[in-house]
Amino acid sequence: MAEIFLSxxxxxxxxxxxxxxxxEKLIAAGADVNPIEGKNLGQSxxxxxxxxxxxxxxxxxxxxxxxxxxxxxxxxFIGLLMDFQSPxxxxxxxxxxxxxxxxxxxxxxxxxxxVVCRVLYDxxxxxxxxxxxxxxxxxxxxxxxxxxxxxxxxxxxxxxxVERFVEKLVKDWEISDVEIRSLRxxxxxxxxxxxxxxxxxxxxxxxxxSYSDADITGAEAISDAKLCILQSILTEGxxxxxxxxxxxxxxxxxxxxxxxxxxxxxxxxxxxxEKFMEGSDLSEIVLDQEKLxxxxxxxxxxxxxxxxxxxxxxxxxxxxxxxxxxxxxxxxLAVRAFQLKLLRGRLDQGNERLSTTYSIQREFTRAxxxxxxxxxxxxxxxxxxVRLSIEEVQNVELAA
Numbered sequence: 001m002a003e004i005f006l007s008x009x010x011x012x013x014x015x016x017x018x019x020x021x022x023x024e025k026l027i028a029a030g031a032d033v034n035p036i037e038g039k040n041l042g043q044s045x046x047x048x049x050x051x052x053x054x055x056x057x058x059x060x061x062x063x064x065x066x067x068x069x070x071x072x073x074x075x076x077f078i079g080l081l082m083d084f085q086s087p088x089x090x091x092x093x094x095x096x097x098x099x100x101x102x103x104x105x106x107x108x109x110x111x112x113x114x115v116v117c118r119v120l121y122d123x124x125x126x127x128x129x130x131x132x133x134x135x136x137x138x139x140x141x142x143x144x145x146x147x148x149x150x151x152x153x154x155x156x157x158x159x160x161x162v163e164r165f166v167e168k169l170v171k172d173w174e175i176s177d178v179e180i181r182s183l184r185x186x187x188x189x190x191x192x193x194x195x196x197x198x199x200x201x202x203x204x205x206x207x208x209x210s211y212s213d214a215d216i217t218g219a220e221a222i223s224d225a226k227l228c229i230l231q232s233i234l235t236e237g238x239x240x241x242x243x244x245x246x247x248x249x250x251x252x253x254x255x256x257x258x259x260x261x262x263x264x265x266x267x268x269x270x271x272x273x274e275k276f277m278e279g280s281d282l283s284e285i286v287l288d289q290e291k292l293x294x295x296x297x298x299x300x301x302x303x304x305x306x307x308x309x310x311x312x313x314x315x316x317x318x319x320x321x322x323x324x325x326x327x328x329x330x331x332x333l334a335v336r337a338f339q340l341k342l343l344r345g346r347l348d349q350g351n352e353r354l355s356t357t358y359s360i361q362r363e364f365t366r367a368x369x370x371x372x373x374x375x376x377x378x379x380x381x382x383x384x385x386v387r388l389s390i391e392e393v394q395n396v397e398l399a400a
Contacts, residue, residue, distance in 0.1 A: 012041050
């Protein structure tokens, strides 16, 4: 969609007339909006653009076309106000934009997400003054509203472009660190809600790494770090978690139940998980039955990985005893591990064995890194020897 450029030729009289038109449409939808009085345009707009005045629009009885018409007209009107230049006028417009965005959030919660995302998408394409925070407010609100059901109007979600957007916010709008983290938090939540789990995990790590050493023990950092751990261990298809230890904000959680739970998923087994769940204070970890079932399924798979890592030729009996499964349960679990690429190998049903040639490395310690470095050095030396041998053969052929 082309960028929308708004006219700066309108007089205050024109704006008052447009505001009155919006007020009348809100009243027609069922809102109780006070009459517009006085000559202070900013205050008059602030009195109309409050969430309660837009609330009747979210009623199912109001047609989607009417909702689009009023919200679209209101969003463009905000743009018409943004040709103000003084700091106080721009700040007043920022407050009006924020109030309108809060109304859009209420609309999303009421089931009008598709309309809201469309309006916010179009607003994001408008040309606002450099010093206005309108784009920041609109983008954060859109991130909160976007979902799989209403993601037709998708704004930019590519990580590198979002980083450039953040850089521009810092440079042009003097956005604070707290506001930037708020944007990063909404961006991460949006990706997770849209099912882009790998991107969401990267965005969460970017958020946690944005905290300074002085901030990692603050309430915001603690909350984000806890959420990072929970999202990671609950995400289907994710079975490697040792890299989370390297994040300072997560290290700051050492000694807490949520950090202990992370350690169970890095190094523990099903028995250790069940003992942890029985003996720990989990008041800070909100886990419903569905989440508990997910964690238990993952721990069964990780326990199987551990057994196969210790013994690549594992008997059904050993798996049955460890996981309290019957023969069919063992085979179903092994097939699932193969599908998830946690293991490679085959089921030797005749001998009731699980023969594996590969299992994921759940924890990559310093010793493993050193072993990998040694192997790479050997491969490099071997390649160098091959290169020298080829050169010798070529020299002999040339001499002949």
